[in-house]
Amino acid sequence: MNYKRLFEPESMVVVGVSLHNDRHPANIIFRKNRLRYPIRVFAVNPKGGLIQGDRVYKRVADIPEKVDLAVIAVRADLVPDTLAQCISAGVGGAVVISGGFAEVGRQDLQDRLVDMAVEADFPFVGPNCLGIFSPGRVDTFFLPGERTVRPESGNVALVSQSGGVLVDQMVNFAGEGVGLSVAVSIGNKALVDEVALLEYLSKDEGTDAIGFYLEGFKKNGGRAFVEAACHCPKAIVALKSGKSPEGGRAVSSHTASLAGDYAVFSQVISQFGVLEARTQFELVSFCEALSCYGETIDGKIGVITGSGGHGALTVDLCSAHGLEVPVLSKKIQEGLKQDLSPSVQAIASTGNPIDLTGSAVDDDFVAAAECLSRTPEVGCIVLLVLPYSPGTTSDLGARLSEVYHREKKPMVAYVPNLERYRMLIEGFEQNHIPVSPAIEGAVLMAKALRRRTC
Amino acid sequence: MLNQEILEILSKSKAWGWVLEPEAKRLLALSGIAVPRFAWAKTPDEAIAFAEQIGYPLIAKVVSPSVIHKTEVKGVALNIENKIALTETFHRFSAFDDFQGVLVEETLQGLEVIVGAKIDDQFGPVILLGVGGTGVEIYQDVSLRMAPIMPEDVESMVKGLKAHRLFEGYRGSEPINIEALTRMLMDFSSLIMALDEKIMSIDLNPVFCSAATCTVGDARIMLPES
Numbered sequence: 076m077n078y079k080r081l082f083e084p085e086s087m088v089v090v091g092v093s094l095h096n097d098r099h100p101a102n103i104i105f106r107k108n109r110l111r112y113p114i115r116v117f118a119v120n121p122k123g124g125l126i127q128g129d130r131v132y133k134r135v136a137d138i139p140e141k142v143d144l145a146v147i148a149v150r151a152d153l154v155p156d157t158l159a160q161c162i163s164a165g166v167g168g169a170v171v172i173s174g175g176f177a178e179v180g181r182q183d184l185q186d187r188l189v190d191m192a193v194e195a196d197f198p199f200v201g202p203n204c205l206g207i208f209s210p211g212r213v214d215t216f217f218l219p220g221e222r223t224v225r226p227e228s229g230n231v232a233l234v235s236q237s238g239g240v241l242v243d244q245m246v247n248f249a250g251e252g253v254g255l256s257v258a259v260s261i262g263n264k265a266l267v268d269e270v271a272l273l274e275y276l277s278k279d280e281g282t283d284a285i286g287f288y289l290e291g292f293k294k295n296g297g298r299a300f301v302e303a304a305c306h307c308p309k310a311i312v313a314l315k316s317g318k319s320p321e322g323g324r325a326v327s328s329h330t331a332s333l334a335g336d337y338a339v340f341s342q343v344i345s346q347f348g349v350l351e352a353r354t355q356f357e358l359v360s361f362c363e364a365l366s367c368y369g370e371t372i373d374g375k376i377g378v379i380t381g382s383g384g385h386g387a388l389t390v391d392l393c394s395a396h397g398l399e400v401p402v403l404s405k406k407i408q409e410g411l412k413q414d415l416s417p418s419v420q421a422i423a424s425t426g427n428p429i430d431l432t433g434s435a436v437d438d439d440f441v442a443a444a445e446c447l448s449r450t451p452e453v454g455c456i457v458l459l460v461l462p463y464s465p466g467t468t469s470d471l472g473a474r475l476s477e478v479y480h481r482e483k484k485p486m487v488a489y490v491p492n493l494e495r496y497r498m499l500i501e502g503f504e505q506n507h508i509p510v511s512p513a514i515e516g517a518v519l520m521a522k523a524l525r526r527r528t529c
Numbered sequence: 530m531l532n533q534e535i536l537e538i539l540s541k542s543k544a545w546g547w548v549l550e551p552e553a554k555r556l557l558a559l560s561g562i563a564v565p566r567f568a569w570a571k572t573p574d575e576a577i578a579f580a581e582q583i584g585y586p587l588i589a590k591v592v593s594p595s596v597i598h599k600t601e602v603k604g605v606a607l608n609i610e611n612k613i614a615l616t617e618t619f620h621r622f623s624a625f626d627d628f629q630g631v632l633v634e635e636t637l638q639g640l641e642v643i644v645g646a647k648i649d650d651q652f653g654p655v656i657l658l659g660v661g662g663t664g665v666e667i668y669q670d671v672s673l674r675m676a677p678i679m680p681e682d683v684e685s686m687v688k689g690l691k692a693h694r695l696f697e698g699y700r701g702s703e704p705i706n707i708e709a710l711t712r713m714l715m716d717f718s719s720l721i722m723a724l725d726e727k728i729m730s731i732d733l734n735p736v737f738c739s740a741a742t743c744t745v746g747d748a749r750i751m752l753p754e755s
Contacts, residue, residue: 297651301675327547327597328730328751329665330645330657334673339649342673342689346682 080167084143100217151175170206204262205238229254277307284365348529364520372454378428386428436466448482472502530723567634639739
């Protein structure tokens with residue numbers, strides 16, 4: 076199936092707009108795309124009429140052009156007819172927002188949609204979903220724009236079985252400055268499921284990393300998913316709900332008891348190089364790091380800090396996440412000492428963590444970052460930047476980013492998230508160095524780079 | 530992979546939903562997996578005749594379609610030293626419901642490992658390796674992989690166990706024969722891929738792994754409800 080017109084539409088029709096209720100989901104979708112996106116938008120309601128001065132067509136076929144995307148928001152029992160209209164009018168694909176299918180026991184109605192779509196080679200997302208958000212292109216979410224936060228355009232794709240979790244995750248992405256190529260809420264995933272999207276996104280030029288929120292696969296769907304993941308050259312992160320063991324189920328073999336749904340999921344996705352995020356925070360941290368770096372590291376971390384305590388906390392977190400913070404060789408330590416400013420030379424620790432102390436100035440951070448960038452003893456640098464330290468200026472983010480762009484050793488940063496540190500943070504982020512407002516976030520970003528490839 | 534003999538074992542076992550241990554061991558042996566020397570004795574004389582071939586001490590287990598968990602009901606006798614003890618055990622076991630004989634087999638030694646498989650609803654055939662014995666569900670120290678697996682997977686499965694140092698020789702004990710374990714898991718993986726939905730799950734627990742070999746001590750094959 077060809078998803079191009081579905082995911083990169085230049086025109087859309089919203090079927091099911093209300094002529095008298097402006098808070099109807101279809102009206103919200105119509106309005107936000109009409110006003111905020113560079114897409115031609117049409118409305119359909121069998122009664123015809125006007126919506127905010129625009130013509131409402133009675134049927135999809137009445138629209139004077141071949142529309143790329145149909146958003147269907149009519150009652151469940153009317154969806155098959157609407158889908159048929161779209162197919163015969165040459166629409167490129169659909170998002171079925173409407174609920175009332177398999178989730179309420181109407182598998183038969185849902186199967187009818189799938190049969191029609193397969194026969195016509197017509198892709199549709201849903202039913203029972205929010206659909207597609209593609210920054211700067213289209214937004215089929217029925218949430219009023221002013222009530223949500225939208226991430227900027229970027230290179231991470233998000234796919235979620237739950238629309239609500241997807242919106243949450245988009246808020247987190249926006250907060251961390253992680254940009255999206257596309258976000259898809261797949262709902263009942265009757266036709267377009269995780270595997271289909273993984274295959275599509277692995278070829279999508281705008282996507283470098285793919286994040287999934289999963290609830291469960293259909294029979295053998297997990298096998299198809301990891302097989303597709305194995306062929307995907309991009310980083311894949313997955314967060315799954317439903318981790319608690321199903322209690323009380325009588326199981327007559329040890330293997331059946333020890334290999335519960337979640338245990339199997341967790342170990343098998345890792346077997347195939349999919350990175351498991353255990354929390355929403357891990358999902359955003361991993362995606363942020365993977366949006367900046369495609370390379371993988373071996374897990375040896377160099378830590379640069381202006382405070383001993385931050386260094387110690389980071390070492391603990393690295394160890395908890397299976398990362399190593401090796402003591403640097405004498406030769407490296409001596410070389411570094413000589414590059415530090417005289418007042419810092421005497422008091423800095425250079426073993427790893429490199430503690431430059433509260434007396435450090437920007438030049439000391441840059442010298443330490445250059446030193447770690449040039450040694451194979453570490454594969455990634457965690458920078459703990461404390462802008463309240465008197466020697467640190469707002470330029471430090473941009474200056475350290477330059478070190479990365481010269482030396483190409485991945486670095487991630489922790490900077491406390493205060494508005495007054497914005498310029499420092501943007502010095503990193505605008506130069507594609509990921510920043511977290513938590514030390515653990517920085518460690519997780521480093522952990523993401525240690526992902527295995529299949 | 531699945532020859533006529535294996536298919537017959539499975540079809541005979543359908544009646545009670547699992548494969549009796551002597552038949553499970555025969556099925557494994559047919560698939561190239563090492564099992565102890567064993568006999569399914571229907572009379573005390575048969576048991577004694579086999580015992581004289583392989584020598585004492587040996588193990589006796591009750592064979593009955595009503596007894597899945599033998600240890601819990603004292604249906605396993607270890608360290609049987611002589612003919613008298615074997616005869617006594619045979620008579621004790623013959624009181625079990627649906628008694629169908631006694632499995633007599635040689636005693637094995639080594640690190641107790643569990644090798645398992647299940648047909649997972651979402652991922653299909655899955656292989657398990659872990660710390661075996663009666664405490665498996667207490668330690669819960671297991672590695673899981675989707676089948677078919679590669680020899681490299683076996684290495685990473687062992688490394689993924691908290692107890693991996695026990696495999697590598699801990700405090701003076703010899704390391705286990707990792708080639709033998711790898712061979713067993715590869716053969717097991719092929720068997721599981723071939724069996725697929727003909728089974729529900731398999732426990733080989735314990736598998737005794739020593740510096741020389743890996744041999745299946747006990748085998749339980751559960752069949753799907755048809």
